Amino acid sequence: MSGLKPPEKDGLEAVHIHRAPWIFSGIGPAVADGAVVVANGRILASGPFRHLKTFYGGASVRVWDHEGAALVPGAVNAHTHLDFSLLCPPKPLKPPGFFRWVSGMFEAKKQLTPSRRREAQDVGRAHAWQAGTLCLANVINPPLDRVLKVSGLPHEYQFVELLGFHCRHLQEVFSGEEVAHTAFVSLAAHSLYATSWNLVVQAKAWCRSRGLPFSIHVAEHLPEVHFVRHGTGACRLLLESLGRWDATWRPLGASSVRTLQVLGVLDSRTLMVHMVHVNDEDWDRVARSGAAVCFCPRSNLWIQGRMPNIEAALKRGIPCGLGTDSRASNEDLNLFREAATVLEAEPSIDPAAVLRMATLGGARALGLASSIGHLGPGASTPFLAVSIGGSFSVESDLAEAIIHQAAQERLAWVGTGTAD
Numbered sequence: 275m276s277g278l279k280p281p282e283k284d285g286l287e288a289v290h291i292h293r294a295p296w297i298f299s300g301i302g303p304a305v306a307d308g309a310v311v312v313a314n315g316r317i318l319a320s321g322p323f324r325h326l327k328t329f330y331g332g333a334s335v336r337v338w339d340h341e342g343a344a345l346v347p348g349a350v351n352a353h354t355h356l357d358f359s360l361l362c363p364p365k366p367l368k369p370p371g372f373f374r375w376v377s378g379m380f381e382a383k384k385q386l387t388p389s390r391r392r393e394a395q396d397v398g399r400a401h402a403w404q405a406g407t408l409c410l411a412n413v414i415n416p417p418l419d420r421v422l423k424v425s426g427l428p429h430e431y432q433f434v435e436l437l438g439f440h441c442r443h444l445q446e447v448f449s450g451e452e453v454a455h456t457a458f459v460s461l462a463a464h465s466l467y468a469t470s471w472n473l474v475v476q477a478k479a480w481c482r483s484r485g486l487p488f489s490i491h492v493a494e495h496l497p498e499v500h501f502v503r504h505g506t507g508a509c510r511l512l513l514e515s516l517g518r519w520d521a522t523w524r525p526l527g528a529s530s531v532r533t534l535q536v537l538g539v540l541d542s543r544t545l546m547v548h549m550v551h552v553n554d555e556d557w558d559r560v561a562r563s564g565a566a567v568c569f570c571p572r573s574n575l576w577i578q579g580r581m582p583n584i585e586a587a588l589k590r591g592i593p594c595g596l597g598t599d600s601r602a603s604n605e606d607l608n609l610f611r612e613a614a615t616v617l618e619a620e621p622s623i624d625p626a627a628v629l630r631m632a633t634l635g636g637a638r639a640l641g642l643a644s645s646i647g648h649l650g651p652g653a654s655t656p657f658l659a660v661s662i663g664g665s666f667s668v669e670s671d672l673a674e675a676i677i678h679q680a681a682q683e684r685l686a687w688v689g690t691g692t693a694d
């Protein structure tokens with residue numbers, strides 16, 4: 275049981291005890307016949323109902339029974355691009371390969387007027403919320419005026435993404451003024467093939483000096499891996515065709531991960547997205563650096579038909595979250611379907627670890643774990659009641675049921691009102 279701190283009562287504050295057959299708090303073992311105690315939009319404690327009822331019981335306490343449900347933290351989607359939420363990839367999903375996909379993306383971007391971007395972002399947020407997402411990290415491209423919005427979901431992180439392999443200085447692509455007074459905004463570099471390495475280093479320094487997370491797509495596909503190591507191949511042809519090639523640039527002859535390490539970019543506030551083509555040596559480098567990883571398995575399966583090696587990261591204790599990436603490469607923004615895909619493709623991974631990736635893992639990767647991603651003391655409401663039915667004797671079976679039921683949106687938000 276965690277918590278057992280008396281509420282700071284001012285005589286008016288109502289205490290609510292939410293009881294359910296199971297509590298999956300994310301920070302300890304699942305608890306049968308458990309409860310989550312809430313006051314004033316904050317969780318005071320979670321644990322066995324009988325203990326919490328004794329400790330917090332009283333005339334002013336209201337008990338809510340969530341029969342047939344598990345209480346679970348809301349999902350944290352650690353990587354998406356809401357601008358593309360109005361796109362609809364063709365079904366059935368078939369890997370188009372990276373360059374056919376990127377050509378389609380250029381076409382899609384041309385249609386993105388400011389009003390269309392705002393509409394797409396609102397639609398994406400609404401879908402994510404309906405699918406049990408409490409927090410998302412939204413990657414957004416300049417120009418930001420008229421599209422930057424930070425009051426979407428209860429928690430939202432905006433990563434302003436920098437593009438330009440031909441650019442040398444941060445000021446060429448980002449003034450900083452647009453985000454100077456906005457909370458939960460940080461920088462991302464697109465990748466080592468679409469953003470110049472000068473920009474990558476400067477953007478990371480900008481984030482580091484402010485204590486903010488930095489995000490970058492890494493080792494997503496083989497053309498990237500080849501380009502970063504050798505400076506040739508399809509990525510170079512693409513840059514030349516776009517007029518963004520820098521003839522003075524030279525590769526280091528190393529992998530994407532090793533290159534980021536040499537550039538001084540890897541530390542505990544760097545979030546590496548995708549990580550599909552990574553060998554053991556590079557996984558060891560990531561583990562030593564403390565950097566976090568966001569896996570987007572459905573996007574990887576759709577674009578290139580390949581899963582990242584999630585087990586390699588988990589067994590090294592690397593902080594891992596999950597992301598849907600955008601609807602340019604995914605059917606929807608339901609993070610629990612991302613988790614269900616991991617269960618299906620990697621049955622040897624403990625479902626409880628997958629559920630933690632979808633919640634606490636993403637919160638840790640974004641530096642928000644003090645208030646979201648778990649049901650421990652200090653976490654904020656709301657959280658989820660996922661209909662599970664049936665009975666469970668081990669945590670992994672429970673976690674698997676939670677993921678599958680939440681993936682089908684058999685869930686309800688708890689604690690969205692001011693009363694509870």
Ligand SMILES: [Zn+2]
Pocket residue numbers: 353354355413491547599600
């Ligand atoms: Zn992305």
